Amino acid sequence: MNYPSKLIEEAVNEISKLPGIGKKSALRLALHLLKSDQSQTEFLTRALTDLRTKTRYCRQCHNISDAELCQICSSVNRDESLLCVVQDTRDVLAIENTAQYQGHYHILGGVISPIAGIGPTDLHIESLVSRVRQNPEIKEIILALAPTMEGDTTAFYIQKKLADFEVTISTIARGIPIGGDLEYTDEITLGRSIMSRTISHTKGN
Incomplete structure (x- = not known):
């Protein structure tokens, strides 16, 4: 699959590592995040970071x-x-x-x-x-x-x-x-x- 940028490719590669998500689905998610308000991506990033660092x-x-x-x-x-x-x-x-x-x-x-x-x-x-x-x-x-x-x-x-x-x-x-x-x-x-x-x-x- 050809990507328009290295950043998109890296995002797709990481997202596709999640269970049940292939390259095409990962690409759709990456493009959705790119088109969304920056705050939405920041909220998601914060939630995932908290999940890893604060879960007890x-x-x-x-x-x-x-x-x-x-x-x-x-x-x-x-x-x-x-x-x-x-x-x-x-x-x-x-x-x-x-x-x-x-x-x-x-x-x-x-x-x-x-x-x-x-x-x-x-x-x-x-x-x-x-x-x-x-x-x-x-x-x-x-x-x-x-x-x-x-x-x-x-x-x-x-x-x-x-x-x-x-x-x-x-x-x-x-x-x-x-x-x-x-x-x-x-x-x-x-x-x-x-x-x-x-x-x-x-x-x-």
Whole structure:
């Protein structure tokens, strides 16, 4: 693709690095920003810079947060007995959109994947174990991980780590396609999966 200037080319190259954006879409975005008021571009630049430099993570669940504790962890209206374990923030958003779950979350930050070089120590699994150990109000751990080989491996590992605790471990029902991601699952299917989760481990067993 031929560009009218080096500046446009550099902008297109950077924008096209974003997921789901090809060169043509990146060019349209770059030209839109060029034609827009300079203040709009400055606002976007400031928002992206703040996103990278000011974003915090909840010390308890590892969700993106504006404070030490995220809105969910600090809410008095959430069910303290339920703890849903997910891969990342996108899964929290997907489950929250179902309006079927009122418990708390724990974000792992990924799944175990030897091929990608990701092991248990690279995830927030130990903090999950500590959280369960320190909070006797937690009665059920819901493993809401994608039904992939990596997701199943991670779920199995977590079950072993929590086997000695007096908690029930359940997994969301497999209404989600094998190999699918939670964020792409429709809200009705995901909501039903949460509500009809299956028990894989009962207290102390």
